[in-house]
Amino acid sequence: MPFAPKIAGLILSSELRMPDFSQRFLFDDSDIRGELVVLHESYQHVLAKHAYPQPVAQLLGELLAAAALLVDTLKFDGLLVLQARSAGAVPLLMVECSSDGDLRAIARYHAEQIGAAAGLPELMPEGVLAMTIDPQNGQRYQGIVSLDGATLADCLSSYFASSEQLPTRFWLCADGQRARGLLLQQLPADRLKDPEAREASWQHVATLAGTLKTEELLGLDNPTLLHRLYHEEPLRLFEPRALQFRCSCSRERSANALVSLGQADAELLLREHAGSVVIDCQFCNQRYAFDAADVAQLFAGGGSEAPSDTRH
Numbered sequence: 001m002p003f004a005p006k007i008a009g010l011i012l013s014s015e016l017r018m019p020d021f022s023q024r025f026l027f028d029d030s031d032i033r034g035e036l037v038v039l040h041e042s043y044q045h046v047l048a049k050h051a052y053p054q055p056v057a058q059l060l061g062e063l064l065a066a067a068a069l070l071v072d073t074l075k076f077d078g079l080l081v082l083q084a085r086s087a088g089a090v091p092l093l094m095v096e097c098s099s100d101g102d103l104r105a106i107a108r109y110h111a112e113q114i115g116a117a118a119g120l121p122e123l124m125p126e127g128v129l130a131m132t133i134d135p136q137n138g139q140r141y142q143g144i145v146s147l148d149g150a151t152l153a154d155c156l157s158s159y160f161a162s163s164e165q166l167p168t169r170f171w172l173c174a175d176g177q178r179a180r181g182l183l184l185q186q187l188p189a190d191r192l193k194d195p196e197a198r199e200a201s202w203q204h205v206a207t208l209a210g211t212l213k214t215e216e217l218l219g220l221d222n223p224t225l226l227h228r229l230y231h232e233e234p235l236r237l238f239e240p241r242a243l244q245f246r247c248s249c250s251r252e253r254s255a256n257a258l259v260s261l262g263q264a265d266a267e268l269l270l271r272e273h274a275g276s277v278v279i280d281c282q283f284c285n286q287r288y289a290f291d292a293a294d295v296a297q298l299f300a301g302g303g304s305e306a307p308s309d310t311r312h
């Protein structure tokens with residue numbers, strides 16, 4: 001009984017209340033876990049801040065879904081930053097996802113170099129993806145993923161296959177409206193101790209996921225999608241976890257950035273910019289303006305205190 005109707009109904013009603021969420025599932029008869037990510041509003045917020053060409057919007061959506069999947073997989077409190085760089089048409093994609101489910105993202109691109117149907121190899125040739133885990137407590141970790149696959153999902157899957165991490169496979173897609181992701185991960189041997197049976201079950205589950213069409217991943221709700229793939233495998237689908245767009249910028253952080261320049265440079269900036277230094281947040285387009293009186297106040301009495309008002 002993989003899908004007791006009562007449980008499926010409960011989860012469906014949660015889905016309706018929550019536009020963006022991640023949701024775990026666990027196979028009962030093998031040591032494999034999975035995760036699904038559904039992004040709609042947060043993805044729309046990201047796209048509303050900048051007019052990205054469709055191929056850039058798609059890549060950024062895939063990276064958003066990847067970040068949300070990874071945050072749940074890595075189990076830490078803090079911030080995950082995915083930063084993809086290349087010398088091609090898309091020099092930068094950046095996504096941040098906190099362990100609280102706060103997402104923000106930005107892309108830089110050269111419009112004249114973007115073709116209509118360009119994928120990852122065309123847009124980010126010889127690219128690399130830096131994956132930084134910045135925990136609230138403990139050491140920062142960075143992994144480097146080479147972007148030499150046909151898709152972002154392929155690149156992440158081969159990174160996990162070649163690293164010492166648990167085997168993990170990714171499926172990602174985005175269409176400018178919604179972004180979705182699926183992850184499968186092999187857990188340490190517990191239910192299936194025989195290495196051959198373990199490998200066979202992993203291959204079976206991954207092969208079935210590989211049959212998923214883009215329109216199915218984009219269009220189906222999670223219970224339907226899992227039923228279509230795994231109706232013969234008993235599995236449990238857990239409660240969804242909310243994800244949302246939220247920018248971590250603030251007037252105080254912008255003020256701290258000015259203070260870190262030092263008084264002389266901050267005053268030089270003021271003179272160069274007609275008496276008002278404006279700091280724009282690239283993630284959410286919020287503007288923070290500081291005039292001569294603000295700057296003087298920042299550096300008065302040691303200069304560590306930022307004014308708490310929010311003038312724009």
Ligand SMILES: [Zn+2]
Pocket residue numbers: 247248249250281282283284285286
């Ligand atoms: Zn912001």
